[in-house]
Amino acid sequence: MFGYIVINKPEMKFKDFDIYQSFYCGLCRTMHDLYGIKGRVALNYDMTFIALLLSGLYEPEHQINRCRCFLHPVRKHLEVHNQYIDYAAKMTIALTYLKCEDDWLDDQKMTKQLYKKILEHSYQKVKEEYPQKIKIIEEQLVLIHQYEQQESVHIDDISGCFGKVMAEIxxxxxxxxxxxxxxxxxxxxxxxxxxxxxxxxxxxLKHHTFNPFIDQFQQVDFEEKCYHLLEMMISRAAEAFEYLPIEENVEILRNIIYSGVWSQYELRKKRRLEDKK
Known part of the structure; x- marks a missing residue:
């Protein structure tokens, strides 16, 4: 479930992209500093968004460095560090660990079980720091797995479990x-x-694994129904976002909420139509 909360780069100003990249690089550096290479592997854009959102709302003091790294060995780049980037790094570890656990239960993939074991110690440290938060996240992901064992599941119920995960984060x-x-x-x-x-x-469908849309996929209005569901969810999210008194980097956040997430939908819809042809 990673990789959907991204920017729409063509619609973003150059200066805003540089700021966004500085948060991404700051999160990358923090993941490495806290958890080493095993943590950096878990880096994703979704948690970069969380770091930007919370930093914009609470406006903490930033530490800004100009650094090189193994991905950018020649040219120095900006990295932002603050307490909410640290928090995003810890939630990245928690979600990645629990996603590996879920994938292991679903597919019995040894690679997921191995990576889960590698992250075990780091995950337990995050759990010690945020016991109630991780307890709620664990409970909701277990509930998702239980729903997946049922013959019939309403999309609103099962998606609501992951909604509660993101609400907690x-x-x-x-x-x-x-x-x-x-x-x-x-x-x-x-x-x-x-x-x-x-x-x-x-x-x-190919692997005979759970998907809440399996019964609806062959219906003629499948694409339309999915679009309207997504539109309802992101509209409600955007409405709640606009109540927050965010000024710092608000245009970057709006780019993601109003445009970036839809670019991911359009990309997948286009790929599906091309496959059908």
């Missing part, structure tokens, strides 16, 4: 913005789950 502080952050995360999480199911439908 977004609500880092207990303050006046918690309600809006939870609402935003809940509908963003539902959007991610539905788009992931839409993306995987052919693969799941």
């Amino acid at each position: 977004c609500a880092v502080e207990d303050d006046i913005w918690t309600e809006h952050l939870r609402e935003f995360g809940f509908f963003l999480g539902k959007f991610i789950y539905i788009l992931d199911a839409y993306d995987d439908i052919e693969k799941d």
Whole structure:
């Protein structure tokens, strides 16, 4: 379920892209500093968005460095560091570990089990720091797995479980913005789950694995139904987002919410139509 919360680069100003990249590079460096190469492998754009969102809302002090790394050995690049980038790194480890566990239960892939074991110690440290948060995330992912064992599941129920996962991740502080952050995360999480199911439908049919859209895939209005579901979810997320008093990097965040996530949908829809041809 990673890789859907991205920018629409052609619609972004150059200066905004440089800022976005500095957060991504800062998260990459933090993942390496905290967890080594095994952590850096888990790096994804979704948690870069979370770091940007929380940094924009709470406006922490930034430490900005100009550095080289093994991916950019010649030219120095900007890296942003702050407490919410650290938090995003820890949530990346938690979600990656639990995703490996889920993939192992579903597909019995040894690579997932091996990576899970590699992340075990780091995951336990995150769990010790955020016991209640990780408990809720674990419970919701277990519930998703239980739904997947049933013959008939309503998409609203199962996507709501991942909505609660993202709500928990977004609500880092207990303050006046918690309600809006939870609402935003809940509908963003539902959007991610539905788009992931839409993306995987052919693969799941081929391998006879669970997908909430299997019964609807051959219906003539399948594409239209999926689009409207996604539109409902991201609209509710956007409504909650606009209640947050974010000024710092707000145009980057809007690029992602209003455009970037849809670019991922359009990419997958185009690929499906090309495959049919």
